[in-house]
Amino acid sequence: RVLITGGLGQLGVGLANFLRKRFGKDNVILSDIRKPPDHIFQSGPCIYSDILDYKNLREIVVNNGITWLFHYSALLSAVGEANVSLAKAVNITDVAVEHGLRLFVPSTIGAFGPTSPRDPTPDLCVQRPRTIYGVSKVHAELMGEYYHYRYGLDFRCLRYPGIISADSQPGGGTTDYAVQIFHDAVKNGKFECNLKPSTRLPMMYIDDCLRATLEVMEAPAESLSMRTYNINAMSFTPEELAQEVHKHIPEFQITYNVDSARQAIADGWPVSLDDSNARKDWKWKHDFDLPELVTTMLNFHGSDTRIAQAN
Ligand code: VAH
Numbered sequence: 001r002v003l004i005t006g007g008l009g010q011l012g013v014g015l016a017n018f019l020r021k022r023f024g025k026d027n028v029i030l031s032d033i034r035k036p037p038d039h040i041f042q043s044g045p046c047i048y049s050d051i052l053d054y055k056n057l058r059e060i061v062v063n064n065g066i067t068w069l070f071h072y073s074a075l076l077s078a079v080g081e082a083n084v085s086l087a088k089a090v091n092i093t094d095v096a097v098e099h100g101l102r103l104f105v106p107s108t109i110g111a112f113g114p115t116s117p118r119d120p121t122p123d124l125c126v127q128r129p130r131t132i133y134g135v136s137k138v139h140a141e142l143m144g145e146y147y148h149y150r151y152g153l154d155f156r157c158l159r160y161p162g163i164i165s166a167d168s169q170p171g172g173g174t175t176d177y178a179v180q181i182f183h184d185a186v187k188n189g190k191f192e193c194n195l196k197p198s199t200r201l202p203m204m205y206i207d208d209c210l211r212a213t214l215e216v217m218e219a220p221a222e223s224l225s226m227r228t229y230n231i232n233a234m235s236f237t238p239e240e241l242a243q244e245v246h247k248h249i250p251e252f253q254i255t256y257n258v259d260s261a262r263q264a265i266a267d268g269w270p271v272s273l274d275d276s277n278a279r280k281d282w283k284w285k286h287d288f289d290l291p292e293l294v295t296t297m298l299n300f301h302g303s304d305t306r307i308a309q310a311n
Pocket residue numbers: 076077078108109110133160161162163172173174175176
C-alpha cells in the first residue's frame with residue numbers, strides 16, 4: 001500500500017488521484033498536518049496527523065501495511081523563506097529503511113543555485129541553493145542516496161520543474177505565477193505577474209510530472225544508473241506564456257509588479273534541465289509543450305465558454 005505525506009499540497013492531491021486509478025482507492029493513503037476538506041476525505045483514506053515525526057510516521061506505516069512512501073510534505077521556496085525553522089526536512093529515511101519501503105522524495109530545480117550551470121543544468125553539478133527549501137531538498141537528496149548506498153534503501157528522487165496544475169491552488173512557490181495566470185485570465189481577462197517578463201524557468205504540466213513519478217518508481221532497479229534524476233519538459237518566460245494565452249483570449253492583458261524576493265530566487269534557478277539520463281535509463285519523455293499546456297489549462301478553467309461569450 002502507498003502513503004503520501006503532504007497529501008493536501010498542490011502535487012499530493014493530484015498524485016493521490018493518479019495512483020488511486022492505478023492501485024485502487026483504498027491502497028493509497030493521504031496524510032497531512034492540515035485537516036482534509038470533506039471532498040478529499042470522501043475521495044479515499046486520509047490521515048490527519050498534527051505533526052509528522054518519526055514515531056507517528058512509523059505507526060502509520062506499520063498500522064497500514066505501507067510498502068511505498070511518497071514524501072511530499074515541504075514548505076515551498078518563497079513561503080519557506082518566511083518560516084525557516086518549520087521548513088527544515090522531516091527525516092523519514094530511518095522509517096523507510098526499517099520497514100523496507102520504496103521511498104520517493106520529490107526534489108526540484110530549487111535544489112540548484114546561482115553557481116550551478118544554468119542552461120542546461122546537468123544531473124551532477126554544484127548545488128549551492130540560496131533558499132531553505134532548496135537546502136532542505138539537497139539534504140533530502142543526499143540523505144536518500146546515503147541510505148541507499150549504506151543501507152540499501154530503495155530511494156528514488158526526481159527534480160521537478162515548476163509544476164502547472166489546474167485542479168489545485170499554488171502553494172507559495174516562485175513558479176506560482178504560471179498557475180495563477182490561468183485562473184485570472186479566465187476570470188478577469190487580466191493578470192498581474194510577480195516575475196519579470198524575461199524570466200525563463202523550466203516548467204512541466206502535472207500529468208507529465210505524475211506519470212514520470214510512477215514510471216521511475218516502477219522502473220527495474222537495475223535500470224537506474226542514479227537515484228536522483230532531473231526531468232525536463234519546457235522552459236518559458238511570463239511574456240511567452242502570456243502570448244500563448246492571448247491566442248485563446250484575445251482581450252487578455254498581463255501587467256508586471258515584480259516581487260524582488262521571488263525574482264532573486266528565480267534568477268538563481270536553472271533555465272533548463274538536462275534530463276538525458278532519465279530519458280536513457282527509464283525512457284522518460286514529456287508529452288506537454290507550451291501550446292498543449294495552455295490549451296489544456298484554459299479548457300479546464302472553462303475559457304471556451306468565455307471565448308464563446310466574447311464572440
Ligand atoms: C516553488 N513550485 O516554486 C515550487 C517548485 C520548481 C519550483 O519547487 O517553490
